[in-house]
Amino acid sequence: MHYLTGIHISHAQRVEAIxxxxxxxxxxRLVQRQNKWFSKAEKEGGKITDRSNTFMxxxxxxVHAYAIMAxxxxxxxAVFSNKLEQPGWYTKASLNIxxxxxxxxxxxxxxxxxxxxxxxxxxxxxxxxxxxxxxFIAVRQNSNVVSTGPYxxxxxxxxxxxxxxxxxxxxxxxxWVPLASLGICIGAFxxxxxxxxxxxxxxxxxxxxxxxFFLCQExxxxxxxxxxxxxxxxxxxxxxxxxxxxx
Numbered sequence: 629m630h631y632l633t634g635i636h637i638s639h640a641q642r643v644e645a646i647x648x649x650x651x652x653x654x655x656x657r658l659v660q661r662q663n664k665w666f667s668k669a670e671k672e673g674g675k676i677t678d679r680s681n682t683f684m685x686x687x688x689x690x691v692h693a694y695a696i697m698a699x700x701x702x703x704x705x706a707v708f709s710n711k712l713e714q715p716g717w718y719t720k721a722s723l724n725i726x727x728x729x730x731x732x733x734x735x736x737x738x739x740x741x742x743x744x745x746x747x748x749x750x751x752x753x754x755x756x757x758x759x760x761x762x763x764f765i766a767v768r769q770n771s772n773v774v775s776t777g778p779y780x781x782x783x784x785x786x787x788x789x790x791x792x793x794x795x796x797x798x799x800x801x802x803x804w805v806p807l808a809s810l811g812i813c814i815g816a817f818x819x820x821x822x823x824x825x826x827x828x829x830x831x832x833x834x835x836x837x838x839x840x841f842f843l844c845q846e847x848x849x850x851x852x853x854x855x856x857x858x859x860x861x862x863x864x865x866x867x868x869x870x871x872x873x874x875x
Contacts, residue, residue, distance in 0.1 A: 650741035692816035699806040740800035
């Protein structure tokens, strides 16, 4: 038992405080950096010249957006509503590996919380590489195909980072909830990337932008006359969408 300004702080509370703080700081940082790069792209990349919308596009977008937000928000609501301890309703979704020593589990969870915080760096690298091309799936006036850095490995590294983040916070929260969100996102992303209908794309209102929330629709790029040939060549060089040698 420890004390903080006269308040008793248990070991469990300290762990949840570290994980919750990591979650809040990571989300805040991602929003800040995303807004910075979006503003920069709008200035340097020119206006968006092509985007469109469909009912299915909006539906799938909302599904994976809510799935993404559900994982951290449900965790934060749980621990902050229960004095920095996971309440019974949340622990029902615990990973429950009974053979794991409590001290080791604590180290693993804290390491995952630090890794989640470090994932901001991955976003920064990707957005820096994307530069003026950053958008919520559309084509800008000064468009070109980005094929360097993370984009030389997979075509949608932001998706890769997002899925990795959900896996990491599943360990940090020690819960199946983020893994359920991960499964939903895999299905939604697969659908979005394999659509064969022309111009199925959604631009998210900036009032509801959330970190690590991006859409991918290659059809739109392939139908743009200025980028079509270059992007098709890029797809030949980088055949994997999200996971190297797998997908």
